[in-house]
Amino acid sequence: MARATPTRPPGRPRAGVDAVVFAATLSTVDEVGYAHATVDRIAAAAGIAKTTIYRRWPSKGALIVACLLDAFGPAPLKGADREEVLASAIRWVAAKIGEPGIGAAFAGVFTDAVNDPALRQILSTQLQDPYRLALEEALGEPENRVLFFIDVVVGTLLHRLGMTGEPMVDADVDALVEMVLRVLR
Amino acid sequence: MARATPTRPPGRPRAGVDAVVFAATLSTVDEVGYAHATVDRIAAAAGIAKTTIYRRWPSKGALIVACLLDAFGPAPLKGADREEVLASAIRWVAAKIGEPGIGAAFAGVFTDAVNDPALRQILSTQLQDPYRLALEEALGEPENRVLFFIDVVVGTLLHRLGMTGEPMVDADVDALVEMVLRVLR
DNA sequence: TCGATTTCGCTACTAGAAGTATCGATACCT
DNA sequence: AGGTATCGATACTTCTAGTAGCGAAATCGA
Numbered sequence: 287m288a289r290a291t292p293t294r295p296p297g298r299p300r301a302g303v304d305a306v307v308f309a310a311t312l313s314t315v316d317e318v319g320y321a322h323a324t325v326d327r328i329a330a331a332a333g334i335a336k337t338t339i340y341r342r343w344p345s346k347g348a349l350i351v352a353c354l355l356d357a358f359g360p361a362p363l364k365g366a367d368r369e370e371v372l373a374s375a376i377r378w379v380a381a382k383i384g385e386p387g388i389g390a391a392f393a394g395v396f397t398d399a400v401n402d403p404a405l406r407q408i409l410s411t412q413l414q415d416p417y418r419l420a421l422e423e424a425l426g427e428p429e430n431r432v433l434f435f436i437d438v439v440v441g442t443l444l445h446r447l448g449m450t451g452e453p454m455v456d457a458d459v460d461a462l463v464e465m466v467l468r469v470l471r
Numbered sequence: 472m473a474r475a476t477p478t479r480p481p482g483r484p485r486a487g488v489d490a491v492v493f494a495a496t497l498s499t500v501d502e503v504g505y506a507h508a509t510v511d512r513i514a515a516a517a518g519i520a521k522t523t524i525y526r527r528w529p530s531k532g533a534l535i536v537a538c539l540l541d542a543f544g545p546a547p548l549k550g551a552d553r554e555e556v557l558a559s560a561i562r563w564v565a566a567k568i569g570e571p572g573i574g575a576a577f578a579g580v581f582t583d584a585v586n587d588p589a590l591r592q593i594l595s596t597q598l599q600d601p602y603r604l605a606l607e608e609a610l611g612e613p614e615n616r617v618l619f620f621i622d623v624v625v626g627t628l629l630h631r632l633g634m635t636g637e638p639m640v641d642a643d644v645d646a647l648v649e650m651v652l653r654v655l656r
Numbered sequence: 657t658c659g660a661t662t663t664c665g666c667t668a669c670t671a672g673a674a675g676t677a678t679c680g681a682t683a684c685c686t
Numbered sequence: 687a688g689g690t691a692t693c694g695a696t697a698c699t700t701c702t703a704g705t706a707g708c709g710a711a712a713t714c715g716a
Contacts, residue, residue: 297662298712319586324702335665340704390585397582400575400633401504410634434643438623438650441630445622448585449595458619465623465654469646482691483683509673520694525675657716664711674701682693 300342307332307339308353312387320394325349347405350395351412357388361417363424371424372470373463376439380462383443384453393444425470435466485527492517492524493538497572505579510534532590535580536598542573546602548609556609557655558648561624565647568628569638578629610655620651 310332315323325346329336343349362378365371383389399406414436421432442462446454454462495517500508510531514521528534547563550556568574584591599621606617627647631639639647 295662296660296714298664300663301712321583321586325704326702337666337705338664341663344704346703393582393585396630396633397578397585398506400578400582400636401506403636406634406636414634430643434646437627437630437634437639437643438647441626441628442623443626444630445581445626448581449591449599449622451585451588451591454622458615458622461619461654462623465650468653469650480691481685481689483693484685485692486683510675511673522676522695523693526692529675531674659716660714662712662714664709666708666710667706669706670704672701672703675699677698678696680693680695682691684690684692686687686689 301334301338303332303334303338304342304356307334307342307349308356311349311353312357312391314387315391315394316387320390323391323394345405347395347398347402348408350391351405351408354388354392354395355413357385358382358413361420363420368425369467369470372421372435373467375421376463376466377459379439380443380454380459383440383447389444389447389453393448396444427470435469438462438466486519486523488517488519488523489527489541492519492527492534493541496534496538497542497576499572500576500579501572505575508579530590532580532583532587533593535576536590536593539573539577539580540598542570543567543598546605548605553610554652554655557606557620558652560606561648561651562644564624565628565639565644568625568632574629574632574638578633581629612655620654623647623651 307328311323311328314328314331318327325336325339328349329339332339339349343352361375363371363375365374383392395405395409399409418429418432418436421427421435422429425432427435439462443454446452446458492513496508496513499513499516503512510524511521513534514524517524524534528537546560548556548560550559568577580590580594584594603614603617603621606612606620607614610617612620624647628639631637631643
């Protein structure tokens with residue numbers, strides 16, 4: 287019988303600290319900002335040793351991506367038609383990016399990735415691709431068009447956050463939804 | 472007679488190295504990436520001492536912003552009507568961000584600014600505001616709408632650059648122009 | 657209970673980069 | 687020539703990512 291974990295390996299089992307570390311990461315980023323959210327500080331906030339973090343995630347960037355993956359979770363692609371699906375997806379992303387720490391962490395790792403091909407690879411394949419594929423399926427749109435939508439929506443939201451320090455207000459999110467929907471029609 | 476420089480102060484005058492430093496900054500960012508474009512390296516590429524850079528710009532972020540200000544220059548807001556003005560402005564920004572080093576430098580300083588209020592202030596007032604005001608004037612649109620346009624255009628272009636490592640291709644820039652123009656109409 | 661195995665916490669360490677301090681040398685004006 | 691301010695060079699402090707090593711703790715099997 288090949289179970290998910292066929293036979294637990296010998297030795298001390300890993301402590302289930304992922305959830306605690308993710309929470310500590312987001313709250314630390316929210317409190318002191320991405321630049322000052324050092325791994326030392328995150329470990330202290332989580333109540334574990336820094337070395338334990340590096341045993342699980344190979345770099346700070348990978349930790350942030352894992353944290354974002356956990357925070358975003360699967361995309362809720364619901365709606366009666368394509369327009370409703372896309373509109374609800376945009377509002378969902380906007381709300382997530384507005385949550386404490388998430389937008390700042392996203393912008394931070396995104397910036398780190400600009401000149402770090404390895405991190406860019408992680409970000410693209412682990413974070414973006416699942417949503418891209420789900421959207422291609424749900425909207426019946428080709429890859430390049432879905433990528434364009436993602437660039438517009440996420441880029442706009444992050445630019446607003448980066449320039450003002452505050453998430454985009456609802457009225458502007460409405461305008462963003464309307465603008466993208468007009469392209470979809 | 473109050474001239475621009477009424478009387479030159481005594482002592483050794485500053486060497487005119489700004490242009491050399493800006494060129495060295497962009498080429499260094501283009502060669503080794505924003506993260507590895509250290510002030511030491513930029514100074515070496517410019518053939519001057521690192522201390523001289525810090526005598527002129529208070530921080531690396533300020534240096535990058537000054538470099539971008541120099542690289543972008545005044546916005547060429549030309550066109551027979553509002554649509555032509557906006558379309559040409561978008562294509563101009565897209566071309567600039569695609570130039571070697573400029574996009575990467577922009578993305579880098581932008582990311583640094585997310586959690587650095589002082590740098591965000593510099594970026595917002597020195598780099599964004601002049602273009603925003605010129606666009607408000609040229610398009611006859613209110614501030615919040617012009618800010619929305621800027622978020623969409625710059626955010627989209629930077630997100631594409633950050634995710635793929637390459638500037639946006641012409642076909643997608645065309646789509647971006649068309650999408651924004653539909654909002655303007 | 658004992659041993660094997662693996663993870664954990666802790667301390668110390670290296671490497672790299674931002675930014676500062678100091679000082680002799682240099683360029684310009686009067 | 688003298689006064690003044692900048693330049694180049696070196697050294698330094700501080701902070702952070704990431705690594706190394708070691709004793710302690712947890713779990714399983716015998």
